[in-house]
Amino acid sequence: MSAVSLTGAKAAGSTRFGGALVYLRTMALFVLAWYVGSLFVPSKLLLPSPLAVAAALRDTALNGELFGNALISLARLLASLLAAAAIAVPLGLLMGRSRLWNDLLELPVEMLRPIAGIAWIPLALYLFGIGHRLPLFIMFYTAFFPLLVGTAAGAAAVDKRLIAAARTMGLSGPTIMRRVIVPAALPAILVSARLAVAASWTAVVAAELVGAPNGLGYAIEYYRSMLSTPTVMAFIVTIGVLGFLTDKGLRQLSKVLTPWAQTGAAR
Template sequence: MRFARLTSLFVYLRTMGLFVLAWYVGSFFVPSKLLLPSPVAVALAMRNTALNGELLGNAGISLARLLVSVAAAAAVAVPLGLLMGRSRLWNDLLELPVEILRPIAGIAWIPLALYMFGIGHRLPLFIMFYTAFFPLLIGTAAGAAAVDRRLVAAASTMGLSGRAIMRRVIVPAALPAILVSARLAVAASWTAVVAAELVGAPNGLGYAIEYYRSMLSTPTVMAFIVAIGLLGFLTDKGLRWLSDVLTPWARTEVAR
């Protein structure tokens, strides 16, 4: 197990090293450093913004928005997804509006949301909630629908009520699918939070990117972009760890 982790770490470091090397070499062939600053310039900008607290402050605000939005989306989408997956009536009622709204990207609502919420915290929270809602809903419904009927039948013959079957059979069986949909929802929400903060928030990583773009400080813009990538990676790793803890029976070598 330890050797496997060291091998995985080596693969990560090798891949990132090749990427940074290609970036460094490519920066010499770009005529203007405003277009592609070197990794060294970006690292210095990242250090400076970290030292003055700007990087951590904006990252913390964006991360808090994401956690609140995804949690709120899960609180609504997971129960509805369980109902859609186990009830034909609920599936028929919700399928049409879900399939109409689902293809519409969250950022498409930004112009209307600006009129509704103005500039502040509510706009990015709404956009992230909307973006996270549909992956959670569809993933939960698919997981609930795929539960083995024999498990439900066995629980019913043992005298469990409908609610008990839902709580003790269907939810645990659908949990791996729910956690996979949560990873998709979080990844989509990171793209949504940046887009929403670019135009509709007074702080956050997206706001910082737009501010320093207007100041023509490309290394600092790139530093905040790198921060978004790191936060996205860490939140996904956290969800993978949570999945291993909550659903150890669902682990596979491919998933790792």
């Protein structure tokens, strides 16, 4: 994938263009099939035509509802992810490099991790009520474990010879952590960040659907109860696009931060 030849520069541009064409062709066929399908479904409630969904997208975009709710959900994602990373990454580094910390934390982590963040929703409803804190807590919890486990695994897998080399050069423990272990584990940390974002993006929808007064999940549920299927679909499209863009952004970030790393098949 990463093989770039000297003569390939021009070809890459044309294949990217070709890729976009294939994308457009496939999606055009899909939308066409959807449109034809909607003609045969008598109820506009069950399957609105793509035109109705486009109109709903336009209307909600114009009156600010789309961006408002999207911003709220994105802000929650960012806040909970940063909070989770601030705790999980240092803890993961400790677990990966120190047997004491690993012994202390491994069992509770393995006990809590299988309980999905979504399963905390009823308890969180009781504890926090409907509002900001519920989706934030659920998303924090959901993002926390992939980050912790991924960082610990990355830190534990650092090539022993690299650390030995740093020792022979007389580096101190903290310097080795900062200059050797963290960079060596960074690709693994970034991969786990992508998994964490994907998981919390699913969780935000669930949490807002049940227990938030705003956000994309709330909007979907609200318009479902209003029986406005085109608007529901407009918000679903928005969730998909934002999920795609956040993942793309994180992939780009990985490329910038770790240009030496192989971006393998992990998707």
